[in-house]
Amino acid sequence: MNRIDRLFGLLTYLQSRKHTSAEQIAEKFGMSIRTVYRDIRALNEQGVPIGFEPNKGYFVSSGYFLPPILFNMEEANALLLVESIVNGFADKSIRKHYSEALVKVKNVLKHTQKEALETMNNHIRLQLPERYTLDFEYLSALQTAISNKKVIQVTYLSSKNEQTIRCCEPIGLIFYAFGWHLIAWCHMRKDYRDFSLVRIKHIRSLEDNFTRSEHMHINDYMKLLPVAY
Numbered sequence: 001m002n003r004i005d006r007l008f009g010l011l012t013y014l015q016s017r018k019h020t021s022a023e024q025i026a027e028k029f030g031m032s033i034r035t036v037y038r039d040i041r042a043l044n045e046q047g048v049p050i051g052f053e054p055n056k057g058y059f060v061s062s063g064y065f066l067p068p069i070l071f072n073m074e075e076a077n078a079l080l081l082v083e084s085i086v087n088g089f090a091d092k093s094i095r096k097h098y099s100e101a102l103v104k105v106k107n108v109l110k111h112t113q114k115e116a117l118e119t120m121n122n123h124i125r126l127q128l129p130e131r132y133t134l135d136f137e138y139l140s141a142l143q144t145a146i147s148n149k150k151v152i153q154v155t156y157l158s159s160k161n162e163q164t165i166r167c168c169e170p171i172g173l174i175f176y177a178f179g180w181h182l183i184a185w186c187h188m189r190k191d192y193r194d195f196s197l198v199r200i201k202h203i204r205s206l207e208d209n210f211t212r213s214e215h216m217h218i219n220d221y222m223k224l225l226p227v228a229y
Helices: 003-015 022-029 033-045 073-089 092-107 111-121 139-148 218-222
Strands: 050-053 057-060 150-157 163-176 179-186 191-196 200-209
Touching (some): 022 033, 073 111, 150 179
Antiparallel strands (some): 150 200
16 A cells, blocks of 8 residues: 555544544554654644544544545445345345445446446345345434433333333444344343344434443443354
């Protein structure tokens, strides 16, 4: 990767995160910490407002606008392939958002690239069992609740067909055993619970913030799963 491509990649990477440490940048781009400092300085000299907060890392100041990104065909084809995966493994809400995002990507492609992309689209297929259908549309709302740390109300149907209404603090989403699962702190049970999304009948996002200041990390919960996910 030449320096111009690396600087552009670094800027895009910084804009995709709230804070980024020099160590994370060095690992991402396979370079030394000294080179990271030099590249950050080069971006600053070009007018990019990059700030730094102790114990957090670098950030691009709010309001900075990066001109539309140009994609090469390999990158565009990768996004197209992911669309097939999204259509197979995501729910209605995520499929809708991804489709809208992909339209924006196609808008910046050249005419010849769009034609090539349409040709490729006719040669990608994803085969799943007929029983595997995701008719719910909760993933997007759950992502918002998790990132905003907001309590949600869930109408849940148990394996015994018993319906309960729970107030929960969602900490993450896990896809395992061919299904999406919401991991949340249940106010009723006073413990973490695994809710299969296919058993959720309704979700309502509340305005209440989490009652607990700290929660288990989703990676730690995955270690407790009874399956080799």
